[in-house]
Amino acid sequence: MRAIYEGKPVDHLPRQEFYIWEEALAEWREQGMPEDWAERNIFNFDPPGKLAVGWHMGWCEPPFVPAYEQKVIESQGDYEIIQDIAGRWLKVFTGRRHGFMPDYIRHPVSSIKDWVEDVAPRLDPTNAERWITLEEHCRNQRARAESDGLMTSQGLIGGYMYLRALMGPEDVLYAFHDQPELIRAMMERWFELMDAALARIQAVVELDEIAMAEDICYNAGMLISPAMLDEFLLPYYQQLIGSARARQKGRIGLHIDTDGKCMPAIPLYLKAGMDMMSPFEVASGCDVVEIGRQYPDLIMSGGIDKRVLAAGKDAIEAHLQHIMPAMVARGRYIPTCDHGVPSNVRFEDYLYYRTRICEMDH
Numbered sequence: 001m002r003a004i005y006e007g008k009p010v011d012h013l014p015r016q017e018f019y020i021w022e023e024a025l026a027e028w029r030e031q032g033m034p035e036d037w038a039e040r041n042i043f044n045f046d047p048p049g050k051l052a053v054g055w056h057m058g059w060c061e062p063p064f065v066p067a068y069e070q071k072v073i074e075s076q077g078d079y080e081i082i083q084d085i086a087g088r089w090l091k092v093f094t095g096r097r098h099g100f101m102p103d104y105i106r107h108p109v110s111s112i113k114d115w116v117e118d119v120a121p122r123l124d125p126t127n128a129e130r131w132i133t134l135e136e137h138c139r140n141q142r143a144r145a146e147s148d149g150l151m152t153s154q155g156l157i158g159g160y161m162y163l164r165a166l167m168g169p170e171d172v173l174y175a176f177h178d179q180p181e182l183i184r185a186m187m188e189r190w191f192e193l194m195d196a197a198l199a200r201i202q203a204v205v206e207l208d209e210i211a212m213a214e215d216i217c218y219n220a221g222m223l224i225s226p227a228m229l230d231e232f233l234l235p236y237y238q239q240l241i242g243s244a245r246a247r248q249k250g251r252i253g254l255h256i257d258t259d260g261k262c263m264p265a266i267p268l269y270l271k272a273g274m275d276m277m278s279p280f281e282v283a284s285g286c287d288v289v290e291i292g293r294q295y296p297d298l299i300m301s302g303g304i305d306k307r308v309l310a311a312g313k314d315a316i317e318a319h320l321q322h323i324m325p326a327m328v329a330r331g332r333y334i335p336t337c338d339h340g341v342p343s344n345v346r347f348e349d350y351l352y353y354r355t356r357i358c359e360m361d362h
Contacts, residue, residue, distance in 0.1 A: 005299060013334060014046055015045050016048075016334060018278075018302065018341070021343055051144055051151070057154065058156060059213045060215075062165055067085040068085055068122075079092065080093075080094045087119070088168075089104070107168040120189055139204055151209065153208060153210070153211050156197075157213050158213050163183065169223070187233070194240055195239075198240070198243070202247045215258050219261060219283065229265075234268065238271070241254055241272060241273040253276060254269075256269045256277050257278050260281055260284045261281075275299055276298070277300060278334075279338045282307070289322065289326045300334070305338060306340075
């Protein structure tokens with residue numbers, strides 16, 4: 001893994017997966033996958049090369065302290081309105097929380113008043129309750145990383161993902177134009193909290209990577225303009241990454257995770273110090289071979305089309321023949337599915353895919 005990050009030769013590309021849906025694993029057991037598949041390592045995954053430090057800095061939701069109460073707001077027969085830990089009201093199937101896209105009814109911030117009175121206090125970096133177990137947690141993780149010779153990675157919610165969780169995907173787009181002072185206030189708090197957390201973590205454990213959940217792209221491009229990213233997000237990213245890198249001798253890599261058509265975003269995140277991007281969603285037009293040619297120093301993870309994995313062995317073979325020889329020659333690539341492996345992928349086809357990956361990755 002270190003060699004991949006440093007652009008050095010490797011005996012094979014890292015053998016990992018983005019993740020596999022629990023629903024897929026349940027289907028695969030019915031299709032003949034042994035119960036001890038993980039212990040037997042039937043998919044030939046490598047041991048992990050990185051250890052997630054795992055301190056709570058958010059990912060898809062902001063790291064609220066205290067979190068919002070999870071509760072049912074209203075029952076509507078087959079549906080119910082619930083409040084989640086991020087303060088959002090969601091319309092969901094009664095009793096179900098996964099496997100579908102809920103309707104988002106409301107988000108916690110609709111005005112400066114909401115922000116100041118209810119939301120900002122839950123993101124206060126001076127709240128001592130937030131840090132009670134941090135030092136012990138980080139010492140334990142440092143010991144694990146040192147014992148196993150692992151790289152260390154700390155994940156955090158990116159600025160766009162954070163703003164979207166606070167205001168909603170549509171309202172936040174209007175807010176960039178109509179309420180820029182609110183956007184800046186929320187981003188100032190984002191920087192203060194993320195910087196405070198990284199400073200405390202780095203006082204205990206040296207980091208190899210900061211992984212940022214962003215999801216700023218959709219199937220046809222970016223959700224905000226490059227000019228708005230430059231104005232409202234990039235300065236905070238540059239300040240955060242610059243401060244983190246200045247705290248330690250070893251260099252910290254920046255990993256940006258965004259779904260969708262990411263090509264327009266790549267040069268912008270390179271300005272923020274990005275080293276790695278994932279997962280290169282093929283349905284949005286991402287081709288890791290072409291992108292890899294354009295950005296030869298970019299570490300890339302993903303790019304294996306989840307739809308092709310569901311299309312059978314011939315389609316899988318043709319897809320891998322396009323990707324693997326070129327990316328093995330290029331290097332700096334971690335072949336994985338372009339998001340979670342879904343339940344419409346058959347066990348025998350996924351096993352074929354993993355077998356062929358391991359035959360072609362060196």
